[in-house]
Amino acid sequence: MPNLDGRSLPLQAAMAEVATDVHAMLDRLIPDGGGESGEARLSAAMRYAVLGGGKRLRPFLVVESAALFNVAPSSACKVAAAVEMLHTYSLIHDDLPAMDDAELRRGRPTVHRMYDEATAILAGDALLTRAFEVLADVGVHGDPAVRIELVKELAQAAGIAGMCGGQMMDLQAETESLPLEIGAITRLQRLKTGAIIAFSCEAGAILGKAPQQMRHALNAYAHDLGLAFQIADDLLDVEGSSTETGKDTGKDASANKATFVSILGVERARSQAVLLADQACAHLDPFGPAAERLREVARFVVDRRA
Amino acid sequence: MPNLDGRSLPLQAAMAEVATDVHAMLDRLIPDGGGESGEARLSAAMRYAVLGGGKRLRPFLVVESAALFNVAPSSACKVAAAVEMLHTYSLIHDDLPAMDDAELRRGRPTVHRMYDEATAILAGDALLTRAFEVLADVGVHGDPAVRIELVKELAQAAGIAGMCGGQMMDLQAETESLPLEIGAITRLQRLKTGAIIAFSCEAGAILGKAPQQMRHALNAYAHDLGLAFQIADDLLDVEGSSTETGKDTGKDASANKATFVSILGVERARSQAVLLADQACAHLDPFGPAAERLREVARFVVDRRA
Numbered sequence: 001m002p003n004l005d006g007r008s009l010p011l012q013a014a015m016a017e018v019a020t021d022v023h024a025m026l027d028r029l030i031p032d033g034g035g036e037s038g039e040a041r042l043s044a045a046m047r048y049a050v051l052g053g054g055k056r057l058r059p060f061l062v063v064e065s066a067a068l069f070n071v072a073p074s075s076a077c078k079v080a081a082a083v084e085m086l087h088t089y090s091l092i093h094d095d096l097p098a099m100d101d102a103e104l105r106r107g108r109p110t111v112h113r114m115y116d117e118a119t120a121i122l123a124g125d126a127l128l129t130r131a132f133e134v135l136a137d138v139g140v141h142g143d144p145a146v147r148i149e150l151v152k153e154l155a156q157a158a159g160i161a162g163m164c165g166g167q168m169m170d171l172q173a174e175t176e177s178l179p180l181e182i183g184a185i186t187r188l189q190r191l192k193t194g195a196i197i198a199f200s201c202e203a204g205a206i207l208g209k210a211p212q213q214m215r216h217a218l219n220a221y222a223h224d225l226g227l228a229f230q231i232a233d234d235l236l237d238v239e240g241s242s243t244e245t246g247k248d249t250g251k252d253a254s255a256n257k258a259t260f261v262s263i264l265g266v267e268r269a270r271s272q273a274v275l276l277a278d279q280a281c282a283h284l285d286p287f288g289p290a291a292e293r294l295r296e297v298a299r300f301v302v303d304r305r306a
Numbered sequence: 307m308p309n310l311d312g313r314s315l316p317l318q319a320a321m322a323e324v325a326t327d328v329h330a331m332l333d334r335l336i337p338d339g340g341g342e343s344g345e346a347r348l349s350a351a352m353r354y355a356v357l358g359g360g361k362r363l364r365p366f367l368v369v370e371s372a373a374l375f376n377v378a379p380s381s382a383c384k385v386a387a388a389v390e391m392l393h394t395y396s397l398i399h400d401d402l403p404a405m406d407d408a409e410l411r412r413g414r415p416t417v418h419r420m421y422d423e424a425t426a427i428l429a430g431d432a433l434l435t436r437a438f439e440v441l442a443d444v445g446v447h448g449d450p451a452v453r454i455e456l457v458k459e460l461a462q463a464a465g466i467a468g469m470c471g472g473q474m475m476d477l478q479a480e481t482e483s484l485p486l487e488i489g490a491i492t493r494l495q496r497l498k499t500g501a502i503i504a505f506s507c508e509a510g511a512i513l514g515k516a517p518q519q520m521r522h523a524l525n526a527y528a529h530d531l532g533l534a535f536q537i538a539d540d541l542l543d544v545e546g547s548s549t550e551t552g553k554d555t556g557k558d559a560s561a562n563k564a565t566f567v568s569i570l571g572v573e574r575a576r577s578q579a580v581l582l583a584d585q586a587c588a589h590l591d592p593f594g595p596a597a598e599r600l601r602e603v604a605r606f607v608v609d610r611r612a
């Protein structure tokens with residue numbers, strides 16, 4: 001569980017601490033099946049994907065937003081684990097040969113390269129399913145209404161008006177070589193990566209039964225953060241090396257893909273990301289100093305090298 | 307909504323009536339996106355798959371089990387639609403080239419043949435997600451505990467100890483040409499198809515807040531029914547034509563797949579199915595004549611030709 005003394009840690013150390021907690025939670029929630037059966041193979045693939053590291057940015061957002069409302073750390077950690085399962089499922093499916101056909105993820109072979117395509121599809125399916133099962137079981141002092149709210153919001157963030165819809169738009173733009181404009185790219189990213197980041201930030205407010213305006217403030221923060229994050233990601237694809245990022249880089253340019261960087265250019269994209277991060281922080285004003293960690297996250301997101 | 311006069315209809319007419327209601331509900335729950343965007347393509351693929359007919363056996367089980375406990379027909383129909391979404395998602399993913407590589411389903415090209423592989427993967431993902439979203443929104447007189455129970459049970463039926471785990475076992479047995487014994491096949495089918503049939507039968511009891519022993523009786527009925535259904539399916543694969551079944555037949559034998567029929571032979575398999583159907587009916591004794599429809603379903607399942 002997150003250590004309360006952790007408040008005074010530098011951001012990266014605090015993130016590492018949450019990552020450790022979430023790792024332990026995921027390890028417990030997806031037990032090793034053992035043996036040689038199909039289920040054992042499936043749980044091994046799920047564990048390979050979900051326990052393979054990563055920044056655990058979304059779980060950190062869940063834990064930090066929950067801390068604003070004095071939510072029990074164990075509940076926040078469980079929701080954080082569910083979000084990471086959902087995020088990992090989307091990576092596994094997006095990496096498939098029929099989609100982005102990626103070979104590397106978090107510095108290791110993607111799930112379909114390590115196992116096979118069928119196993120990767122099923123591991124993704126099972127992680128998506130498990131995320132809902134875990135949310136339906138979050139301890140919230142016997143209040144099922146909170147759990148139902150979490151399930152509903154996560155389903156919306158993951159579905160056709162969220163991750164699935166965004167990925168479909170992304171694929172279609174690529175197939176048809178459509179010249180996406182900045183508005184279309186913004187909308188695409190809002191769906192594909194923004195919705196789940198928004199869920200991560202709002203989850204704390206849902207768990208803490210916070211007033212609507214607090215939830216709206218976190219939603220507004222999340223949307224600017226998500227866009228800043230995506231622009232930074234596009235910049236890394238152009239400027240980073242796969243050693244730093246742990247995944248294939250330069251893929252966007254070679255796929256002739258319209259990104260924030262291809263449209264705005266490196267310099268304008270970078271200043272846009274910084275602007276969005278500042279704007280994200282401004283939305284946190286109502287929380288005062290309590291939200292300092294979330295402000296640090298916004299700055300971190302645009303400064304990161306991986 | 308199911309017509310109460312429907313009680314006196316012959317089984318097939320009653321099933322057709324529920325199928326019509328569920329079709330209308332699915333049509334409403336997955337609206338046509340319209341236009342040319344990615345979301346429109348995704349919703350078109352989802353609708354192609356889920357509105358393409360089928361017996362709607364699982365929805366019928368939901369509606370009939372709910373009728374035992376005087377559940378509002380509109381709530382039962384919504385849960386039935388969610389179950390059909392989940393079932394359709396599993397068909398879409400199982401049909402993929404990396405899995406069973408099927409060309410026909412319900413008499414039409416499979417989703418990845420009609421659209422493409424990426425769209426089929428995403429349409430499956432989005433249907434799975436939507437099923438949970440719909441369950442989280444079932445009207446049950448403001449009782450969120452019932453909804454959470456439904457979400458939890460569906461997730462279990464769909465996950466590693468249900469459909470996903472069963473499909474993985476199935477694929478692994480095929481890849482490794484493992485000589486599955488009757489015990490292993492029974493277990494595989496219990497996971498792959500039995501769990502969701504069990505959920506369909508128990509959903510009514512959950513919606514109606516029925517006593518545990520009623521729920522156990524329906525669970526026992528469902529397990530025998532599910533096995534009888536699978537044996538009948540294996541028999542159809544050997545004896546049916548794709549004109550009758552609307553899907554590829556003879557695939558099990560050409561894949562050298564161990565099935566109930568390949569192990570027991572046609573005659574013993576058929577009598578085993580009949581025995582299981584009788585056993586299923588016996589579990590319904592506590593419900594008396596009210597459960598006659600469910601008894602008819604058990605007999606129908608082993609007699610069907612498609």
